[in-house]
Amino acid sequence: MIREKINIEYTLRQFESILRINTSVADLREQVKLSRKLIEESIYEVIPEGKTIYDLEGHDKTDAFLGSLTDCIKNFSLIVCIEAYDLNFSQTLKSVNYLGGSELQLTNSFKVLSKKDLQPRRASFFEDILKAFSLIKTCELRRIVCIMAVLENIGMLDAVAVMAHHIVLGSHT
Numbered sequence: 001m002i003r004e005k006i007n008i009e010y011t012l013r014q015f016e017s018i019l020r021i022n023t024s025v026a027d028l029r030e031q032v033k034l035s036r037k038l039i040e041e042s043i044y045e046v047i048p049e050g051k052t053i054y055d056l057e058g059h060d061k062t063d064a065f066l067g068s069l070t071d072c073i074k075n076f077s078l079i080v081c082i083e084a085y086d087l088n089f090s091q092t093l094k095s096v097n098y099l100g101g102s103e104l105q106l107t108n109s110f111k112v113l114s115k116k117d118l119q120p121r122r123a124s125f126f127e128d129i130l131k132a133f134s135l136i137k138t139c140e141l142r143r144i145v146c147i148m149a150v151l152e153n154i155g156m157l158d159a160v161a162v163m164a165h166h167i168v169l170g171s172h173t
């Protein structure tokens with residue numbers, strides 16, 4: 001079966017490797033800055049303020065970077081579909097006790113991240129989510145949020161939406 005050929009742990013490690021995420025960095029906001037710097041060094045390009053990684057397409061290093069990330073996103077999307085089919089999500093907001101807040105409020109925050117038409121509202125709470133998840137030592141959900149934050153920082157909002165959708169789906173089971 002397909003589910004035996006793919007797993008969340010391997011996919012998260014791939015993301016962390018490609019995005020240069022050091023899981024020992026406690027503060028996710030600092031991790032985002034560090035990852036962006038390391039990504040820019042690895043592709044030999046600085047992502048200008050107000051631009052995204054997509055604006056740098058056409059350079060060999062950037063295209064290879066985007067290709068690797070696309071493969072990770074495909075794998076993650078497949079995991080989301082399989083977990084939705086099984087109604088068995090590996091991590092949910094319940095597993096982090098809704099960060100001590102309201103289930104509805106936190107779920108709605110991730111819904112905003114998963115929908116393009118709600119994009120203008122996303123900046124208002126993403127910083128708070130990062131602060132809250134920085135207090136959690138280690139779990140898959142923290143790793144997913146860290147990956148989402150780095151992807152958000154380099155402008156891959158479509159990839160962030162896929163990951164946010166996974167969290168939203170998991171909160172309804």
